[in-house]
Amino acid sequence: MSTLIEKSLDNSYSYSExxxxxxxxxxxxLSTGATQSEDLTNYSSLNEVRMNRLDKTIKLTDDIKERLGKLKKEHILLVISEGWCGDAAQIVPVINKMANETDKLELEIVLRDDNDExxxxxLTNGARSIPKLVLVEKDTHIARGSWGPRPHDAAKLIRDYKEQHGVIDQVAKTELQKWYLHDKGESTxxxxxxxxxxxxxx
Structure with a gap:
């Protein structure tokens, strides 16, 4: 697995990149990813606006700052993402704020469609759901866990909606974006x- 991690890190972007x-x-x-469509480009444009806003407004809570300050080991936060993904737009800027808070964390991002392996x-229940964070120990490149594609309560919101309505439609996506707005990144x-x-x- 560490060879796969190393290969992925060679193919990664910093947040600014x-x-x-x-x-x-x-x-x-154009959008990132193997598939191109007007919809995906529109989602990417919308997400760029969201990420610009979050870069300015997301604040780490005092509790999180204190806990991050106590980390002893160095970790790489290896995130699988794409520019068109609405969840990634809400989550990756939060992870970036966390990584900027301590020298124990380094954020590296890879594009899903360029990193199949x-x-x-x-996978999440067999699906290529993103964003997905792989927690990598920096000195060994061993994966120590993973997280994603959504915070627990956001995942529950979507799961409950699908059970009730049978589909994830635009109403569900709007409800999810409202949830993220209200949560302010704290669950992540x-x-x-x-x-x-x-x-x-x-």
Whole structure:
């Protein structure tokens, strides 16, 4: 597995490189990923606006800052993402804020469609759902856990909606975006911090 992690890291972007890559593709009417469509380009444009807003507004809570400050091991937060993904737009900026808070964390992002082997190791109920965070111990490149594609309560919202209506439609997607807006990234922070704390004890 560490060979796969190393291969993926060789193919990764920093947060700023990831943002610039999405922007430059959009200037040519394109999105990231193997499939191109007007819808995906529109989602990417919308997500760029969301990420710009979150970069300015997301704040780590005092509790999260304190807990991140106690980390002893160095970790790489290896995130599988795509520019058109609405969940990724809400989550990756939060992970970036966490990584910027401490020198114990480094964020690296890979594109799902360019990294099939890694994605297939981290399926969610058999699906290539993103974003997916793989927690990698920096000195050994051993994976110590994974998280995603959504915080627990957001995943429950979508699961309950699908059970009730049989589909994930635009109403469900709007409800999910409202949930993210209200949550302000706090569930993502808490769940990833807990993953980090558990990895410290391995």
């Amino acid at each position: 990831y943002r610039n890559h999405i922007s430059s593709l959009l200037q040519n009417g 890694l994605m297939n190791e981290y 922070m808490k769940e990833i911090t807990l993953l980090l704390e558990n990895a410290e004890n391995m």
